[in-house]
Amino acid sequence: xxxxxxxxxxxxxxxxxxxxxxxxxxxxxxxxxxxxxxxxxxxxxxxxxxxxxxxxxxxxxxxxxxxxxxxxxxxxxxxxxxxxxxxxxxxxxxxxxxxxxxxxxxxxxxxxxxxxxxxxxxxxxxxxxxxxxxxxxxxxxxxxxxxxxxxxxxxxxxxxxxxxxxxxxxxxxxxxxxxxxxxxxxxxxxxxxxxxxxxxxxxxxxxxxxxxxxxxxxxxxxxxxxxxxxxxxxxxxxxxxxxxxxxxxxxxxxxxxxxxxxxxxxxxxxxxxxxxxxxxxxxxxxxxxxx
Amino acid sequence: xxxxxxxxxxxxxxxxxxxxxxxxxxxxxxxxxxxxxxxxxxxxxxxxxxxxxxxxxxxxxxxxxxxxxxxxxxxxxxxxxxxxxxxxxxxxxxxxxxxxxxxxxxxxxxxxxxxxxxxxxxxxxxxxxxxxxxxxxxxxxxxxxxxxxxxxxxxxxxxxxxxxxxxxxxxxxxxxxxxxxxxxxxxxxxxxxxxxxxxxxxxxxxxxxx
Numbered sequence: 408x409x410x411x412x413x414x415x416x417x418x419x420x421x422x423x424x425x426x427x428x429x430x431x432x433x434x435x436x437x438x439x440x441x442x443x444x445x446x447x448x449x450x451x452x453x454x455x456x457x458x459x460x461x462x463x464x465x466x467x468x469x470x471x472x473x474x475x476x477x478x479x480x481x482x483x484x485x486x487x488x489x490x491x492x493x494x495x496x497x498x499x500x501x502x503x504x505x506x507x508x509x510x511x512x513x514x515x516x517x518x519x520x521x522x523x524x525x526x527x528x529x530x531x532x533x534x535x536x537x538x539x540x541x542x543x544x545x546x547x548x549x550x551x552x553x554x555x556x557x558x559x560x561x562x563x564x565x566x567x568x569x570x571x572x573x574x575x576x577x578x579x580x581x582x583x584x585x586x587x588x589x590x591x592x593x594x595x596x597x598x599x600x601x602x603x604x605x606x607x608x609x610x611x612x613x614x615x616x617x618x619x620x621x622x623x624x625x626x627x628x629x630x631x632x633x634x635x636x637x638x639x640x641x642x643x644x645x646x647x648x649x650x651x652x653x654x655x656x657x658x659x660x661x662x663x664x665x666x667x668x669x670x671x672x673x674x675x676x677x678x679x680x681x682x683x684x685x686x687x688x689x690x691x692x693x694x695x696x697x698x
Numbered sequence: 699x700x701x702x703x704x705x706x707x708x709x710x711x712x713x714x715x716x717x718x719x720x721x722x723x724x725x726x727x728x729x730x731x732x733x734x735x736x737x738x739x740x741x742x743x744x745x746x747x748x749x750x751x752x753x754x755x756x757x758x759x760x761x762x763x764x765x766x767x768x769x770x771x772x773x774x775x776x777x778x779x780x781x782x783x784x785x786x787x788x789x790x791x792x793x794x795x796x797x798x799x800x801x802x803x804x805x806x807x808x809x810x811x812x813x814x815x816x817x818x819x820x821x822x823x824x825x826x827x828x829x830x831x832x833x834x835x836x837x838x839x840x841x842x843x844x845x846x847x848x849x850x851x852x853x854x855x856x857x858x859x860x861x862x863x864x865x866x867x868x869x870x871x872x873x874x875x876x877x878x879x880x881x882x883x884x885x886x887x888x889x890x891x892x893x894x895x896x897x898x899x900x901x902x903x904x905x906x907x908x
Contacts, residue, residue, distance in 0.1 A: 415881040418859070418888070424866055453888055457860040459838045460845060464744040465754060468762035469736050475766050476732050512727030516773025520729075 408432045410443055417447045421454070478515070479522035480504065483532045486600075489519055494547035495528055497597045500619055514597070515550055535600035538630025540567035544601045551597075554580065558592045565606040568632035569661040569693070572610040578697055594618065600627075612642020633661055641675070648695050650674040650687045657682040662693035717786025724772045725781040732769055739787070740765070742862050743794045749845070749853045750798040751805075760801060764793040788871035791858065795872060802850070844894035852887035859884050 413436045419425050420433050437444050478491040487507045489497040496515065499507045508519050528545060535541045544563060548556055557580040564579075565571050577589040596604040596618065605624045609615045614635060617624035629635055641647075641660055649665045650657035652672040657679075658665035676682040679689070679696040689696045720738070723731035740761060747757035768790060772781055845853055858864045858872060866877040866884075875883070 415885045418884055419866060419881055422863075422865065449892065450885075450888060453891060454860045456837070456841055457845075457856055457891075459834075460745070460842060461741065461861060462745040462748050462754075462757075463741055464758050464761065466758065467736065467740060468758065468765055469733060469740075471762045472732070472736065472765050472769065476769050508727065508729070512773070516727060516770070518727045518729055518732065 408436045410436075410440060413437065413440070413443050414446055417443070417450050418454070420447075421451060477518045477520050478511075479524070480507065480511075480519040481522060481524035481529075483524060483529050484536055486532065486536075488524055488528065488532055490524060490528055491547065493525055493528070494545050495532070495598050495601060496547045496550075498532065498599055498601065531601055535603070536627075538567075538627055538632075540603070540631065541601050544598070546598045546601060548597075554582070554585075554588065555592050555595075557581075558589055559596065559598075559602050562593070562596070562602050562604055562607065565603060566663065567603075567606075569659070569663065570606050570608045570614075570628065570633060570638070571659065571693070573607055573615075574610050575659075575694070576607055579694075583697070606631075608638070610647065612638070612645070612647070614638065644675065645677050646675040647678060648676040648682055650676055650682055650685075655687045656690050657687045657695060658690040659693045659695050662690055662695075664690055664692055717789075718782045718784055721772055721776075721781040721784045721786050722778060724769065725776065725778055727773060735768070736765060739790055743790060745861060746791060746854065746857050747794050747798045749857050750795070750850055751802055752846075756801055756805070757798070760794055760797045764790065764797055767793055767797075785868065785871060787862075787864065788868045791862075791864075791872040792874075795854070840895065844891055847894040848887065848890050851883075852890050855880070855884050855887045856891060860888075 413433050416425060416429060416433050417437075420430060423430075425433065437447060478489055478496060480487055480489045482488075485500065487497075487499045487501060487504060488495055489499075489507065489511055497507075497511060499510065501507050504519065504521075511517065511519050531541050531544060535544075546559075548559055551559060558576060561576050561579045573590045573593065574583070574586050576593065577583050577586045580589065582589060590607075593604045593607055594616070596602055599605070599618050605617055605627050607615070614621065614625055614628065625635055638660065646660070648657045649660050649662075649668060650673075651665075651668045652674055656664070657674075657676055674685075674687075676685075676687070682689075683696075720731065720735055724735055743761045743764065744757055747760045748754060751757050751760065776784070845856070848856070854873070855869070858869045859866075864872070866880050869875075869880055869884075870877050873880075
């Protein structure tokens with residue numbers, strides 16, 4: 408082996424990174440070559456000396472990174488609420504915060520640390536749970552994709568005390584055929600209660616499923632003033648819309664206009680075509696069919 | 699970049715396992731995992747960035763940026779298997795390297811920074827001195843000056859190889875070269891440092907171009 412070949416391998420020899428054949432050759436050369444042997448000890452010394460040049464950052468970046476990696480959580484009533492920058496990011500029911508942490512990590516890739524929730528947010532969550540409705544929910548939907556964003560926005564426009572169907576939401580977001588996809592988005596609503604996903608029911612009648620179970624949905628709707636028993640009764644008759652004999656307008660049964668129709672003027676419809684053929688037009692408020 | 703001639707990456711194996719576990723912990727957002735990552739790597743990364751950038755503020759900015767990018771990648775982009783297989787150390791250093799070189803490039807076009815500006819010890823970073831005796835302090839100061847005279851690519855190799863004690867395989871991953879080429883480069887960098895220490899002009903006949 409030539410000196411220059413050996414010199415470039417001295418350092419690798421030092422850390423045992425040479426293949427056995429190379430190692431033997433280099434060691435053999437070092438035994439016979441005085442100048443290379445001197446270089447070897449010099450390399451070792453320099454390598455040691457350089458270690459003292461370590462620099463320490465004046466300030467750790469822990470604080471600077473914190474906002475990007477951690478959000479806060481608090482317990483409100485019987486739910487966990489994750490929030491950041493004065494906006495709610497997730498509401499979850501779970502036995503322990505660890506479960507919430509896991510799903511939060513999966514969804515947002517962030518850690519949750521305990522902090523006291525701002526009063527405004529606490530009030531919103533409690534009001535929503537009591538069925539009082541929330542006008543301008545302070546929620547953070549940054550992580551949502553376009554469809555999720557549109558769907559959740561649409562949900563906030565369903566008035567308290569009324570319900571709409573999944574098909575209606577799909578139509579409102581301009582994806583009338585994507586009812587399934589829209590229903591999935593609603594089912595995964597990160598901020599239940601506050602964004603009222605409980606106000607969406609199946610077209611076929613009944614009140615459908617809910618993140619926290621159907622009974623919870625039922626109770627919540629009743630607190631909001633929805634006549635759930637009436638909905639059930641109508642579903643049994645397969646009635647989906649209510650028309651008014653005087654105005655010739657038909658609505659969803661829970662629409663505030665439908666509720667005003669006097670008993671003698673109420674006309675039940677099983678489907679919208681039926682209503683349209685009879686000369687009824689859809690209500691402009693609840694928009695039972697596409698305008 | 700495994701060289702069949704030099705054999706395996708013996709020295710890097712334990713490090714890689716440690717890195718993989720930490721990466722998975724960060725991926726799962728385990729409380730404190732990211733802080734562990736920062737504690738473990740911030741100082742080495744800062745030293746590295748500082749040696750490329752010659753500036754404490756820029757180095758700090760780069761390290762923080764790299765940490766945030768790492769966090770985003772580990773939590774949002776990489777799945778768990780990829781995190782587990784990740785050689786965390788070279789990966790982080792590579793991120794810092796790319797960011798530092800980008801910053802250096804954009805800075806150089808606007809403001810020519812002379813090498814003398816390296817001496818910004820008052821701005822914050824300081825050489826950590828274990829023995830506080832004057833002689834040793836002086837020695838370190840000499841070494842620091844000598845380092846400042848080296849070209850950036852020599853400096854970064856010295857940092858990676860001798861301060862971080864990375865294996866050649868890890869350095870190859872970090873700077874994007876081969877182990878064989880690196881052996882030559884590392885030796886030449888060390889030789890440049892020795893020349894600078896002795897304040898004699900670079901020995902002729904040795905190829906310094908790297």
